[in-house]
Amino acid sequence: MTRNTARVLGASALSLVLLAGNALAQTELVMTWYNDGNESEVMQSLLDRFHEANPDITVNLNIVPYKAILEGLPVQLAAGQGPDIARVTDLGGLSQYYLDLTPHLADAGYWTSNFGPFLKWLDPQGEAISGFMTQLTVTGPYVNRTLFEQAEVDMPGEGATWEEWAEASRAVAEKLDIPIPMAWDRSGHRVSGPAISEGAKMFTDDGKPALVDDGLKAMATMLYDWHQDGTMAKELWGSVSGSTYLGANEEFANAQVVMYMSGSWQIPQFAETIGDAFDWWAVPAPCGPSACTGMPGGAALVAMKDTAHPEEVAKVMDFLAQEENLAEFYGKNLFIPGHLGLAQNGIAFATDDERAGHALETFAGAVPTISPIAYDLQGYKYNRVMFNALISRLGEAIVGELTLDQAFERMTQDVEQQIAEQERDGN
Amino acid sequence: MTSGDQLSFSGRLQAVLSWPVALLFRVLDLPFRWIQRVGGIRSMPWVFLAPNLAFFGLFVVIPLFINFAYSFTGGAELFPGDRIYTGTEQYGILFDCGSYIDPTTCRQDRFWKGIYNTAFFVFFQVVFLVLFSLITALILNRKIRARGFFRAVFFFPVLLSPVVVALIWKWILLRDGILNAFLVSMGFDKILFFVSPEWAMFWAIFVSIWAHMGFYTLILLAGLQAIPPDLYEAAEMDGTRRERVFWRITMPLLWPNMLVVVVLALVKGVQIFDEVYVLTGGGPGTATQFIVQYIYNTGFTNQIKNFGLASAASVVLGVVLFILTMLQLAATRRRDDG
Numbered sequence: 140m141t142r143n144t145a146r147v148l149g150a151s152a153l154s155l156v157l158l159a160g161n162a163l164a165q166t167e168l169v170m171t172w173y174n175d176g177n178e179s180e181v182m183q184s185l186l187d188r189f190h191e192a193n194p195d196i197t198v199n200l201n202i203v204p205y206k207a208i209l210e211g212l213p214v215q216l217a218a219g220q221g222p223d224i225a226r227v228t229d230l231g232g233l234s235q236y237y238l239d240l241t242p243h244l245a246d247a248g249y250w251t252s253n254f255g256p257f258l259k260w261l262d263p264q265g266e267a268i269s270g271f272m273t274q275l276t277v278t279g280p281y282v283n284r285t286l287f288e289q290a291e292v293d294m295p296g297e298g299a300t301w302e303e304w305a306e307a308s309r310a311v312a313e314k315l316d317i318p319i320p321m322a323w324d325r326s327g328h329r330v331s332g333p334a335i336s337e338g339a340k341m342f343t344d345d346g347k348p349a350l351v352d353d354g355l356k357a358m359a360t361m362l363y364d365w366h367q368d369g370t371m372a373k374e375l376w377g378s379v380s381g382s383t384y385l386g387a388n389e390e391f392a393n394a395q396v397v398m399y400m401s402g403s404w405q406i407p408q409f410a411e412t413i414g415d416a417f418d419w420w421a422v423p424a425p426c427g428p429s430a431c432t433g434m435p436g437g438a439a440l441v442a443m444k445d446t447a448h449p450e451e452v453a454k455v456m457d458f459l460a461q462e463e464n465l466a467e468f469y470g471k472n473l474f475i476p477g478h479l480g481l482a483q484n485g486i487a488f489a490t491d492d493e494r495a496g497h498a499l500e501t502f503a504g505a506v507p508t509i510s511p512i513a514y515d516l517q518g519y520k521y522n523r524v525m526f527n528a529l530i531s532r533l534g535e536a537i538v539g540e541l542t543l544d545q546a547f548e549r550m551t552q553d554v555e556q557q558i559a560e561q562e563r564d565g566n
Numbered sequence: 567m568t569s570g571d572q573l574s575f576s577g578r579l580q581a582v583l584s585w586p587v588a589l590l591f592r593v594l595d596l597p598f599r600w601i602q603r604v605g606g607i608r609s610m611p612w613v614f615l616a617p618n619l620a621f622f623g624l625f626v627v628i629p630l631f632i633n634f635a636y637s638f639t640g641g642a643e644l645f646p647g648d649r650i651y652t653g654t655e656q657y658g659i660l661f662d663c664g665s666y667i668d669p670t671t672c673r674q675d676r677f678w679k680g681i682y683n684t685a686f687f688v689f690f691q692v693v694f695l696v697l698f699s700l701i702t703a704l705i706l707n708r709k710i711r712a713r714g715f716f717r718a719v720f721f722f723p724v725l726l727s728p729v730v731v732a733l734i735w736k737w738i739l740l741r742d743g744i745l746n747a748f749l750v751s752m753g754f755d756k757i758l759f760f761v762s763p764e765w766a767m768f769w770a771i772f773v774s775i776w777a778h779m780g781f782y783t784l785i786l787l788a789g790l791q792a793i794p795p796d797l798y799e800a801a802e803m804d805g806t807r808r809e810r811v812f813w814r815i816t817m818p819l820l821w822p823n824m825l826v827v828v829v830l831a832l833v834k835g836v837q838i839f840d841e842v843y844v845l846t847g848g849g850p851g852t853a854t855q856f857i858v859q860y861i862y863n864t865g866f867t868n869q870i871k872n873f874g875l876a877s878a879a880s881v882v883l884g885v886v887l888f889i890l891t892m893l894q895l896a897a898t899r900r901r902d903d904g
Contacts, residue, residue, distance in 0.1 A: 210867050217644035217871075232869055373850070374741060378760040380848030380855045381863055523869035538763070538851035545670065552673075557870045563641040563650050 166451045168198045169222040170440075171212060173205045176407040178273075178472040185468065189458045196451050198224070205384075216443065223446040224455065226273055228438050230260040231520040237261060237269035238444040243453030244268065250460065253478050260518050261439060270441030271460045272477025273468070277502045277509065278332050278402040278433035280304070280425070281409070284418035286397050290314040294422070301333060301361060301425045305370050308397040319372045321365065322387035323400040325379070325534070327526025331516055332434040333400075334358040336427030341516050341525070350525050350554050351547045354429065359533055359543065366537045377538040382527035391419070402433070403502035407473040410495040421498035424505060432510040435517050437477055475503050521558055528553035630884070636877035642870050649874070656878035677879055679852045680860035687771060687856060688835035695775045695782060695831050696824070702779065703786035704816075717787075721780035731777045732844035739769060760846055763853035770842045770854045777841060778834065782827045789823030790816070822898075829894035833887055857883055 170186075172179055179202050186198045201222065203211070208227060215221045216236040227233055241247050250268045251258065261269045287294050290311040295303045305321055312320035323329055335341065338354030365371040375385050391399040392412045406421075413419050424433040440459065442452045458464065462480055469476045471489045476482045488499060516522055528550045536546035601613055632646070637656055639649035664671030669678035706717055723731060738744045739759045746756040759765040793816065801811045817824075839858035842848070848855035857879065865876030 213869075213871065214644070214866060229869065373761045374758055377850045378758075378766075378847070379850075380846075380852050380859075382867065383847050383849075521869060527869065534849075535851045538761075538849070538853070540851040540853075541670070549675070557868060557872070560640060560872050560875075561642045561870045563652075 166196045166448050168196065168224065168446070168448060168451060168455060169201055170198050170455075171201050171203055171208070171222040171225040173203055173208045173226060175205075175404045176411065176472065178407075178468070178474075181468050181471045185459060185464055186455075189455060192458075193454065196454065198455055209384075216445070219445050221443050221445055223448065223452050224440060224442055226438050226440050228436070229523055230437075230439055231263050231518060232523055233441070234262050234264075234269070234520065236443055236445070237267065238442040238446060238449055238452065239267035239269060240442055240449075240453045240456055241268050243450055244457055253462075253480050254460075255479065257437075257439070257477055261441060263518055263520055270439045270456065271465070273438045273440050274404065274472070274474035275435065275477040275482075275506075276403045276437040276475065277435055277505050278329050278400070278424070279502060279505060280398055280400045280422055281391065281405065281498070282308075282398045282420050282422055283391070283394060283396070284420040286311050286315055286317060286394065286417070288418075295425075297423055298426055298431065300427065301336075301358075304398060304425050305361075305365060309370055311397045317395060317397055319387070319390060319396045320370050321398045321400070322371060322375055322390060322396045323362070324387065324402075325376050325383065325385040325530060327382070327523075327529040328434055328436060329400055329402070330358060330362065330529055330533070331526065332424060332432050332510075332513055333427065335434075335510050335512050335516075336424070336430045336432050337361075338427065338429040339512070341512055342519075348519070348521065348525055348554055348558065350529060351551050354427075355529075356543075356547060358427070359529075359536075359547070362533065363536055363543055373537065376530075376534050380534070381531045402436070403475055403498070406495050406498045406502075409498075410473065410490055410492045413494075414492070415494075419494055419498075421501040423501060424508070430510045431508060432513050433505055434513050435506070435509050437475075439477075473499060475499065475506075521554075521561070524554055524557045528557075633877045633880050633884075636873055637881045638874075639877075640874045642872070644871075644873065652874065656874045657882075659875060660878055660882065674875070676852055676855065676863075677857070677860050680855055680857040683767075683852070683854060684836060684838070684856045686767070687774075687838060687854075688832060691771045691774050691835050691838075692828065692831045694771070695779060695835075696827055698775060699779050699782035699786055699827060700824075702783045703790055706783065706787055707790040720783055723777045724780040726777070728777065728840040729844050731773060732841045735769065735773045735776075736845055761850055763850055766846045766850055766854050770838075770846060773845060774835075774838060774841055778831075782831060785823050785827055785830075786820065789820045793819045825894065825897060829890065832890050836883070836887060836890070 170182075172182065179200060183200055186200060190197060208225070209229065212221065212225060212227070213229070213233060216233065221236065240250075244250060247268060250271070254268075254271045257272045257275075258266075258268055261267070282294065284294065287307075292307055292310045292314065295307050308320040311317065331339070331341070334355045334357075337357040338352075339358065340349065340352055340354065343349045362371070362376075366373055366376060375387055379385060386401065387396055387399055388401065388405055388408060390396045391401075392409065394417055403421075409419050424431050440456070442449075442456055446452050459468075460478075462478065465476065465478050466481055466486055468474070469478070469481065469488075470486045473488055473490055473495055476486055482503075488496065490496060516525070519525075532541065532546040532549045532553065535541045535549075536543050541549065598613075602610055605613070635646065636649070638651060638653060639646075640652040640655065641648075641650045643649050660674050660677055662673040663669075663678065666672070666678070669675045669682065672678045702720055706713060706720070710716070726734075736743075740746070741756060741758060745759075750756060757765065759769055797815050797819075798811065801815060806814075837858060838856050839862065842854055842856060843859055843862075846854040848859050861876045861879045861883070864872050864879065
């Protein structure tokens with residue numbers, strides 16, 4: 140072997156050792172994420188910044204459809220094959236898979252003082268710190284104010300009921316030949332706020348789920364009637380089965396809907412897709428005899444207990460949860476903050492769109508008016524069982540497969556049967 | 567360039583292309599010779615079958631047994647060790663009905679709705695699928711102009727993924743889809759196809775036939791081409807009528823292929839899920855919700871995942887498929903014996 144060959148071989152061996160050492164020191168984490176708009180871009184920039192400060196930890200942002208978060212992720216987690224971190228909306232339902240970050244956090248007090256009320260949504264039973272809200276949401280309606288002006292119909296004022304809004308929307312649609320006077324997301328969560336306004340209690344006095352009562356019946360009957368008289372289009376609620384989610388955001392953005400019941404998470408999307416094409420305007424939650432409430436909710440970024448790297452996961456979560464990072468995330472994405480300090484001090488939202496600003500103000504202003512029942516329902520571990528029973532059976536009644544009474548009976552049975560199945564395991 | 571040059575070029579090309587195969591054979595030669603020496607010539611078929619059997623066992627037989635075992639358990643835990651033995655309770659829940667004719671009287675009304683929807687779908691889908699495939703095969707078997715092109719056209723949808731097929735048709739059938747645009751241009755009103763249970767079922771059947779017809783046409787075409795032409799020539803010389811030729815020569819000789827087509831279509835029809843799930847989502851209401859979608863929803867989309875009930879429903883579906891397969895075997899045997 141010549142001296143040169145020996146040198147080359149030596150250098151190669153050294154490079155290999157160094158590369159292997161580097162590879163061994165690298166920790167790769169997976170964050171499963173879904174997008175309402177394009178918030179993954181802001182998250183990616185934060186993660187890049189984290190990587191610069193912590194070159195030994197790489198977080199791979201795995202973007203999946205929202206359906207995969209609802210249906211695929213729970214199975215993955217049950218099989219122990221889940222990601223290290225995930226963005227979820229079934230906050231309490233997946234709590235058994237969350238990692239308690241407390242022992243790994245430098246300042247757990249920061250978390251409890253800034254995320255306190257929402258931590259209970261993630262862990263209804265205990266005191267664990269598992270994540271933070273990437274956005275706080277409030278359900279509520281948007282109207283196409285331009286259509287109201289063109290039709291010369293007055294918009295109902297604050298305190299107006301759902302019936303008054305339905306009548307006004309119908310009047311606008313009739314005058315301007317708009318195909319859909321009113322549309323609601325096909326979601327039990329969206330119906331629950333108005334049902335509580337109509338007097339639904341959702342739980343018995345001892346905290347057991349009791350979906351069907353006079354309040355819920357009143358709201359469900361209204362929705363049923365609106366589908367029969369054309370106030371709402373059957374395409375949305377009647378065209379799919381079970382608990383399938385369908386939104387009318389595209390129809391609203393195309394000015395085919397006068398009033399659209401959805402929630403605050405639509406703001407960035409409407410700001411981008413509608414812009415100033417027409418006046419899209421968030422209005423306060425219409426009232427019923429018991430309240431004028433929407434439903435709180437949101438998405439949380441949570442750490443998963445099956446991770447092989449709890450320390451590193453905690454490091455990422457702690458970085459992302461810092462006030463300046465969250466301020467950037469909420470501000471750029473036009474999200475209502477789920478951080479008490481930021482909520483109190485205010486956020487510089489990255490928009491000069493008057494409509495988006497007004498919508499953010501309206502939804503943030505609605506937070507104090509949210510009914511305590513709505514908070515309880517949002518924090519209830521099996522709330523999706525209730526939401527799904529409500530939407531799937533009401534959908535079957537709307538297309539004529541069940542009478543309303545049969546639908547109410549089935550809703551109760553569905554909730555009882557599913558919770559009984561879960562309780563077999565002693566959970 | 568001479569033909570000799572062409573030959574040598576193609577010969578060289580062939581040698582280059584077959585080189586990896588030749589190398590693989592050389593590598594495998596030694597171990598195979600050793601296996602044959604140790605196990606004898608009789609063991610060789612099993613050696614060649616082993617990879618396929620292992621795959622089949624791992625991904626079909628073992629899950630089948632696991633599914634069967636799960637159908638006797640309850641709770642929402644995923645791993646077998648964490649599940650609670652419940653005996654035949656899940657089957658009891660499925661079959662708990664006031665009247666089997668009326669799904670609304672059943673505890674699991676959606677399971678029975680799924681059964682009836684599937685039966686309706688399979689009946690019409692199979693009948694029309696076989697009929698249209700036969701007609702198409704008969705036409706494509708004739709010496710028509712651009713026969714190759716038409717064969718490709720009819721086979722093309724088979725190459726598409728079911729999700730793509732469903733999305734294409736969904737865009738055509740939506741409120742503002744191409745079909746409604748055409749109807750409006752002709753002076754008709756728009757039809758909301760996915761809101762009407764009848765239309766939704768019609769399109770579920772239509773799209774399924776459109777997507778799969780090419781495959782069955784190909785099987786029947788192969789059968790038609792295997793019929794000796796001298797039989798037709800003899801019939802023509804005898805002056806036999808066309809209908810008589812069809813019923814006395816074509817159909818009897820095509821029968822084995824027909825049987826394959828019918829059974830495959832039946833089995834595939836009972837298993838229908840992906841296309842219709844994307845096309846109609848099972849709606850409106852539960853109008854196009856089939857048995858496989860019920861199993862999927864029960865086991866995977868509900869917040870509390872009822873794997874036990876979903877497994878029991880899968881076993882019921884498996885029994886139906888088993889009966890259909892037995893019927894096919896019986897029919898084939900009777901024909902072979904006869």
